[in-house]
Amino acid sequence: MVNARDLGGLPAGAGRTRPGVLLRSDAPYLGDAHPEGLVWPPATVVDLRDPAESARSGYPWPGEVEVVSNPLFSGARLDRAVEKPLIDIYRTVMDTAAPRVVAAIDRYSESGATVVHCAAGKDRTGIVVAVSLRLAGVAPEAIVEDYQRTEDAIEQVYHRMRERRRLPAAVEPDHQIFRTPRPAIELVLDRLESAGGAWEGFEAHGGDRTVWTAGAPASSNPDRRRRPTRPPRNPPLLMKPTASDGGQRRWVSRKVGVCEGRAGAGLG
Numbered sequence: 001m002v003n004a005r006d007l008g009g010l011p012a013g014a015g016r017t018r019p020g021v022l023l024r025s026d027a028p029y030l031g032d033a034h035p036e037g038l039v040w041p042p043a044t045v046v047d048l049r050d051p052a053e054s055a056r057s058g059y060p061w062p063g064e065v066e067v068v069s070n071p072l073f074s075g076a077r078l079d080r081a082v083e084k085p086l087i088d089i090y091r092t093v094m095d096t097a098a099p100r101v102v103a104a105i106d107r108y109s110e111s112g113a114t115v116v117h118c119a120a121g122k123d124r125t126g127i128v129v130a131v132s133l134r135l136a137g138v139a140p141e142a143i144v145e146d147y148q149r150t151e152d153a154i155e156q157v158y159h160r161m162r163e164r165r166r167l168p169a170a171v172e173p174d175h176q177i178f179r180t181p182r183p184a185i186e187l188v189l190d191r192l193e194s195a196g197g198a199w200e201g202f203e204a205h206g207g208d209r210t211v212w213t214a215g216a217p218a219s220s221n222p223d224r225r226r227r228p229t230r231p232p233r234n235p236p237l238l239m240k241p242t243a244s245d246g247g248q249r250r251w252v253s254r255k256v257g258v259c260e261g262r263a264g265a266g267l268g
Contacts, residue, residue: 047117148180
């Protein structure tokens with residue numbers, strides 16, 4: 001993997017997201033070495049590719065790893081997608097696949113690290129990660145900067161995909177499909193704000209806040225899992241409390257660094 005990174009250390013309100021919880025990556029292939037400096041193997045892998053894509057990878061995840069297939073598109077054809085501006089692709093995802101984005105996030109591990117990936121680890125992964133980080137209260141500018149970090153690895157991503165015949169013949173490394181345009185990821189963030197905030201958009205498309213945050217009100221849906229109405233005795237903190245918290249301790253989920261503060265502070 002050449003586009004793998006830990007999403008810990010990003011500014012989120014008065015704290016920072018914790019390392020070793022949420023990771024993003026390009027697709028792993030048979031023969032890949034374990035990525036250096038990352039928690040490995042993860043507890044959960046969320047694969048955003050179509051099953052036809054993932055079937056050709058052949059990466060041998062250990063038996064204890066939960067592998068979740070959660071395609072954002074079914075039957076997507078890259079030869080057609082490469083001709084569309086990225087912002088149009090992102091708009092289509094937000095217009096038609098928001099419940100799949102939420103479903104991917106709901107499958108993150110509560111007890112260990114989660115890796116989210118697609119083919120390049122940029123577009124489908126970028127959208128799901130952007131929503132996840134806004135749920136954690138990460139600043140929009142930090143989300144844009146993380147998204148654009150993929151530019152550093154894009155030539156290697158290209159060659160890995162080319163060697164495995166994952167690309168149309170005419171696509172070169174400078175093709176727009178391999179770029180990280182700021183307006184594309186800002187469209188995702190703007191959609192969250194237009195929905196009233198990240199949490200409101202998350203819940204509107206089937207997400208359950210009580211699965212994420214300790215101390216939140218119980219869900220009105222009896223079929224959903226419940227969380228205690230008080231913080232657990234020793235909760236796993238993903239956001240490090242700081243002096244600027246004014247002594248208010250924030251209890252968070254193991255999933256990404258989502259915090260529950262007074263009046264929804266830090267939740268987008």
